[in-house]
Amino acid sequence: MHPQTRRLLNTLVTLASLLLCLLILPSRLPGMTLLGIGPNWLLIWVVSWSVKRSQFLGAAAGIALGLIQDGMTSAVPSHAISLGIVGILTARLQKHRYIQEDFISVALIVFGMSLVAEGITAVQYSFLGQRSLTEIWDDQQLVGLSSAILSSLWAPVVYFPLNVWWGRMKLLESS
């Protein structure tokens, strides 16, 4: 295949997966919710993206997706900060090679990153001062844990196909 067409196809597939995640976001499919909270699909996507990429690209993806989610909910508190930090942290993890890269470890990373992301949102709420601190952190426990459990369970659904695709693309690129 021509390198240009391949690159275009790669971009299209990546964007399509992203769009799919965005479209699942407002839906609550039966069996996919815990206390009315669904998986954080964008966070799963950002982790899948950043696991084998540089911090710069991880942060860029996180910020871009965060801005989109801001548009879909509300700009304050911003999701760009939490997802950007998630992108950077995930990319850093890979650099140190503390964790072998496979299904389980990605699920674990997603679990940790969900807690981090919801924590950052809670910190932003605390600075905004619209709500009392006890309320915010009670919410954080509920939201953080439910979303972490569900996101880590569903992470392979996004990660596996994307990882295979990107891996194959990289192989073709280098050959």
Added chain:
Amino acid sequence: MYSLRRWWDRHGLQVGLVAIAIAGAWGVQQTQGALIFEIFSTITRPFQSSPSAQDQIEKARMMAQSERLVELENQNLKLKELLGYVTKTKSQGIIAPLIGRSSDHWWQQVTLGRGSSDGIKKDDIVTGAGGLVGRVQSVSANTSRVLLISDPSARVGVTISRSRNMGFMRGQGANRAVMEFFDKVPDVRPGDMVSTSPVSELFPAGIPVGRVESVNLSKSPAPEAIIELSVPINVLEWVEVKPSKILPDKQLSAPPPVQDTRSTEEPQIYPDGSQSPEAEKPSEPQPNDPIDASTETPPPQEQDQP
């Protein structure tokens, strides 16, 4: 200079792509994700609960009837209690299907499958089976996003239907909310019905909101009550959207300013000299429906009578 050029040759494409990605994302953010919600609405259209047309009409009619019932009950109550002061909200809403939930766990929002092309505007009032649902936050052509009253950032002026003690309510997620009273010693018991208050700036008065679940009178700075919201938002499929009571030129729409605007309109509606002095009285315009006065339906009737 050379090293800069080499760096650019190597990373230029990447930097450019990232810039495009961020700019695109920023564009989506600025348009409130309208594009995504439009695609979502198009894709989910086949899956939207669209039973037979007959069923749908039946459902809508039943909802409208129960809505009217609640409305009339409330009016009746208020007529008895506040003699001389009546606000009637005519049920002329847009029935909209609920197609999506919040895109984030911190916000209590829903997405409706009707938008500006069906006449929904920002700040419109959304009601459903059981009472108040929320307020329209943003609108795209075929979808609109509603901030539920259970959202912690939503503030609603409410009143206890039995004792008329007023306060404001803020959401607590799911189907609970906290009401803070203006009075130090409010007359409130668990089981009392709660509805939107006449001094609410955003919502019309008398829409049922929920039921008092528990009361904490010793709470500082103001006594509080936990309210169980009456609308089962998790199972709701259809809602009704009504125009907001906020006037475009008046930000403050508490009762007195509303009376003022009507009393200035009244002499124009009634050109008859005998009626205008009465219309100028502040108490006289109250029985008149604000919506009727603005939709210009009364003038032909008035002209027919003489």
